Amino acid sequence: MLRSFHVEAGRLRIDEGDSLSLLQQAAWIDLLAPTPEEDHAVEHAMALSVPTREEMSEVESSSNLYRESGASYITVRLVSRPRDQQPKLAAVTMIVTARQFVTLRYADPTAFKLFCARVDKSPKVIEHPRDAVLTFLETVVDRVADILEEIGNGLDVLAGELFAQDATSTKVAVEKDLAAMLRQIGRSGDLAGRARESLLSLTRAAGFLSGEENGDTPHQDRNEVLRLKTLQRDIKSLLEHDAYLLSQIQFLLDSNLGMISIQQNAIIKILSVAAVIFLPPTLVGSLYGMNFEHMPELKWHLGYPMAIVMMVLSAVLPYWYFRRRGWL
Template identity: 25%
Template sequence: MEQNGAKGSRKQKITLVDYDESNFQEKEITNVEECFPFKDKPTITWINVDGLHPPEIPEKIGNYFGLHPLILEDILNTDQRPKIEDFDEHLFVVLKMLYFDKEKDEVFSEQFSEQISFILSSNFVISFQEKGSKVFENIRDRIKNSKGKIRKKGPDYLIYALIDAIVDSYFKILEKFGEKIEFLEEELVEDPNPETLQTIHELKRELISLRKTIWPLREIIGGLSRGETPLIKESTEIYFKDIYDHTIQIIDTIETYREMVSSMLDVYLSSVSNKMNEVMKVLTIIATIFIPLTFIAGLYGMNFAFMPELEWTMGYPIVLLIMVTVAGLMVIYFRRKEWL
């Protein structure tokens, strides 16, 4: 079994939250066997595992809670594409959590993304986080303080809240993309350079990767909102439809950003071309001004014996005056034509 989740993972941490409308308990598990009595309790149990290495703990949880071997394999293999699989008694969902790398000023780096897997059953939810982000802290606070409907609903509402937290985090990523695009637009107008072109290509690559990550959400959330599994109650389907609307909005925004970045590439090429045209125009004007001056200098540089101007006392200053006059008249003409 390939275990990519073992790479770079920190020490595992298991958190257990058990609740119903009137009772609540939360504790950090030191021995995985402490989770086992909660399998058949009538209350709602949420087991969250931070870190996938060593794999023995996810495997023990999976074996005791009756998870299919393919589920365990997909949990430990963190190269999974976002997906949903129905195993009758369990619903398996894989999503990707993304972070913005402030040092590299990018989104998609191995250090700032993680796979999060969910198992939904009739009375419990198990989540496996590759690196243990704090994206679910608000959910824990809502359960603890009985905020909203979460304590009155079942495990299907809990997994809705967890998925919704991940989807909402994508809006923060899109906000960062928007800021980068706005900065690039200003740079394109003021001073486009080769580094700008490289940044555009990197941004385009990141948007393609973001699209590949988020596009499967459309199918996942769509299936949950249509009630294709009995583990999702009809009363909860409407909440997944709300996530579905957010997903469509995110995808539309990504497509808009991709079009903007593609147009920025055209703008860059046009700006560079215009800049080159301005340089060529100036050089052409300078060369044009010097053509008659070169002709005059060349004419009197022949030094033929019977050239009467060679004997003039004022010949040199007169020729210089003629050359300055010709150059001045040409500059005035170019300005009137708005070529300068």
């Protein structure tokens, strides 16, 4: 899909079409899973090349951050969470020229939707291409911060359930659904890892914009320099927070595995105690089940009640002893 955004008298106008005049006059061109014809139309209108999907997926910085034909190419990775699917990273390439801002993507992450809403509310942010890039990166950083906050809140709930003060009895430990907790911890770890990858790509993009990675410093006004520095500080703080969350996830993972071991041991203990309790009655029953001729109790009229009493006592006494020692 190809959309062009125009700012006229402070108002935003969106057109869908690949006519040469529309593309050349647009302040922002958005390509979402474009067809080869749409790619060609943008290349013809702007006199530059549009990266392929394979080129966008490359991980080396030289393929993600470079200047060509007077345009800057910046590829970042955003966390995308399609409904009922695992989170994944979606590459978004920004092409910045002196007059226009172009975005190329093959997914529709939430951060991009938030940026579109921001543009719709304040169209002037795309009047200057570098302002548009900075606004987009700031929106992505805000979205990653929301994701990390969501992860942190979820981990707090998991920790509360895992280390509940009343979860000291064997019954509670056995009944707790630790497998479901393990899956939740795994999902949190996966999401935190992808958020970290996104933040690292943003770090490289911010450094590229400030001219730190290619050794030159492009002309920037004071406001842009301040925004870049603030952006870099925010990214650094989020990386530190993400590292803390990953360490907390590892701690909860180890604790959960320890609880699973305790749970299994509790089950084995119950089975072992049950075996010990029923072993003496089984022994008594086996003794009097033998078919020897000379057994005095066989012809005694109180022999059967005596055997029943012996089996009950041999089961009750171990149970009472285990309860007294606190093993049950």
